[in-house]
Amino acid sequence: MPAAVSTFVGRDAELAQLAGALVRHRIVTIVGPGGMGKTRLATEACARLADRFPGGVLRSELAQVSPRAEIGDEVAGALGFPSLEALLVGLGDAPALLLLDNCEHVLAAARRLGARVLDASPRLRLLATSREPLALDGEQVLVLGPLALPQSSDPRDLESASATRLFEDRARGAGASLDASPAELAARAELCRRLDGVPLAIELAAARARSLTSVEILALLGRRFDLLARREPVGLARHRSLRAAIDTSYELLDAGEQRFFRALGVLGGPFSAALAHAVAAPEGADALATVDLLARLVDRSLVVAEAAGGATRYRLLDSLRDYAAERARDAGEWDADADRFVRAMLAEADAIVATGSVRWTSELLARVLAHFDAIAAAIERAIEVDADAARALRLLLPLWAATHQGRASEVAAAGERVLARWPAG
Numbered sequence: 533m534p535a536a537v538s539t540f541v542g543r544d545a546e547l548a549q550l551a552g553a554l555v556r557h558r559i560v561t562i563v564g565p566g567g568m569g570k571t572r573l574a575t576e577a578c579a580r581l582a583d584r585f586p587g588g589v590l591r592s593e594l595a596q597v598s599p600r601a602e603i604g605d606e607v608a609g610a611l612g613f614p615s616l617e618a619l620l621v622g623l624g625d626a627p628a629l630l631l632l633d634n635c636e637h638v639l640a641a642a643r644r645l646g647a648r649v650l651d652a653s654p655r656l657r658l659l660a661t662s663r664e665p666l667a668l669d670g671e672q673v674l675v676l677g678p679l680a681l682p683q684s685s686d687p688r689d690l691e692s693a694s695a696t697r698l699f700e701d702r703a704r705g706a707g708a709s710l711d712a713s714p715a716e717l718a719a720r721a722e723l724c725r726r727l728d729g730v731p732l733a734i735e736l737a738a739a740r741a742r743s744l745t746s747v748e749i750l751a752l753l754g755r756r757f758d759l760l761a762r763r764e765p766v767g768l769a770r771h772r773s774l775r776a777a778i779d780t781s782y783e784l785l786d787a788g789e790q791r792f793f794r795a796l797g798v799l800g801g802p803f804s805a806a807l808a809h810a811v812a813a814p815e816g817a818d819a820l821a822t823v824d825l826l827a828r829l830v831d832r833s834l835v836v837a838e839a840a841g842g843a844t845r846y847r848l849l850d851s852l853r854d855y856a857a858e859r860a861r862d863a864g865e866w867d868a869d870a871d872r873f874v875r876a877m878l879a880e881a882d883a884i885v886a887t888g889s890v891r892w893t894s895e896l897l898a899r900v901l902a903h904f905d906a907i908a909a910a911i912e913r914a915i916e917v918d919a920d921a922a923r924a925l926r927l928l929l930p931l932w933a934a935t936h937q938g939r940a941s942e943v944a945a946a947g948e949r950v951l952a953r954w955p956a957g
């Protein structure tokens with residue numbers, strides 16, 4: 533297996549979890565969005581666990597394999613065997629570990645191959661990485677999340693959080709001399725947060741650190757897809773830019789899923805299935821169809837689902853949301869999507885105000901806080917697409933209730949933006 537040349541950062545808990553899962557299960561799949569570090573974690577685990585597998589550790593890299601029904605012979609060939617049959621004989625019955633790396637574009641073929649090798653070699657363990665689970669019998673899915681982010685911009689926090697450590701390591705490696713002023717440290721912490729703790733995005737940002745300060749990189753993040761791209765063609769094509777990394781996932785969606793995903797780009801903050809339905813579903817669609825679409829995007833690691841207080845909340849990583857929004861604008865759908873979103877949040881805002889005018893309760897305050905980010909995002913959309921201030925002002929009304937909940941500055945900022953857009957309003 534080729535050894536990694538760059539330093540490996542963090543992931544102690546994930547490595548321990550993976551080591552344990554490979555004791556208990558025959559097939560483990562590391563799943564997560566593009567660039568989250570699935571391949572790097574898997575190869576690191578293979579290197580560390582090699583002693584456990586006297587039959588050998590084999591890695592098959594599938595990123596370059598073109599989609600087709602059977603990939604067994606090609607995989608065997610790359611591993612130095614004349615055919616899949618020869619590979620199965622070669623694996624024998626000594627404990628061995630086979631890594632099928634980057635499976636998402638050949639899922640069905642990888643599933644068949646996996647089932648075949650597990651069946652033929654009773655002591656073989658299979659480790660796969662994929663943006664989507666293989667859906668193989670007995671598969672244990674390990675969902676890989678972001679690198680740890682710093683809690684504050686204290687230098688010790690930046691030193692101990694793996695996201696900022698990766699940034700600093702790669703920036704220094706590129707010849708940057710990092711400045712440790714408070715503004716720079718704060719910008720670096722915020723940069724890693726805005727990049728969702730995704731290692732690929734952090735590495736691409738760090739590649740800019742030789743000619744830009746962290747404050748400057750952060751200021752340019754509104755154009756993240758132009759900023760986060762390598763000029764020299766090294767490594768996997770899909771890792772040369774943040775856009776390319778997401779393109780490969782987007783292109784695996786069917787047309788209906790792509791349209792739905794684009795429309796989700798208009799939402800701000802976490803959202804419910806009901807809101808996704810109101811904003812992103814085709815006219816007249818069944819609510820259950822929206823739940824299915826969300827489930828498919830969760831499977832493909834494009835949407836995160838989190839259960840909280842008995843309800844599922846969905847969200848998009850910032851980069852994925854910006855990508856979806858960019859695609860929606862290119863497709864000429866943005867204004868209509870923004871209008872649907874504003875209307876959905878207006879219904880919520882009006883209902884809160886109407887209920888509150890009768891009696892103000894702690895439940896109502898909780899409702900304001902739960903919808904705060906979405907209403908604030910709807911105000912931004914109204915500022916962008918509306919001809920007058922009417923809807924933006926109506927959206928602002930319920931937010932006043934949150935000014936005593938530590939959100940006064942956000943409410944004030946939203947109000948100022950509305951007044952700046954419509955000075956006479």
Ligand SMILES: Nc1ncnc2c1ncn2[C@@H]1O[C@H](COP(=O)(O)OP(=O)(O)OP(=O)(O)O)[C@@H](O)[C@H]1O
Nearest residue numbers: 539540541543565566567568569570571572731732
């Ligand atoms: N823990 C880590 N320490 C250091 N570098 C990392 C770490 N995790 C990921 N990286 C780096 O981030 C980049 C992306 O990681 P990786 O290729 O593992 O992502 P991936 O999840 O497999 O992406 P894809 O879905 O496109 O296959 C690589 O350059 C990798 O070396």
Ligand SMILES: [Mg+2]
Nearest residue numbers: 570571634661
């Ligand atoms: Mg990978």
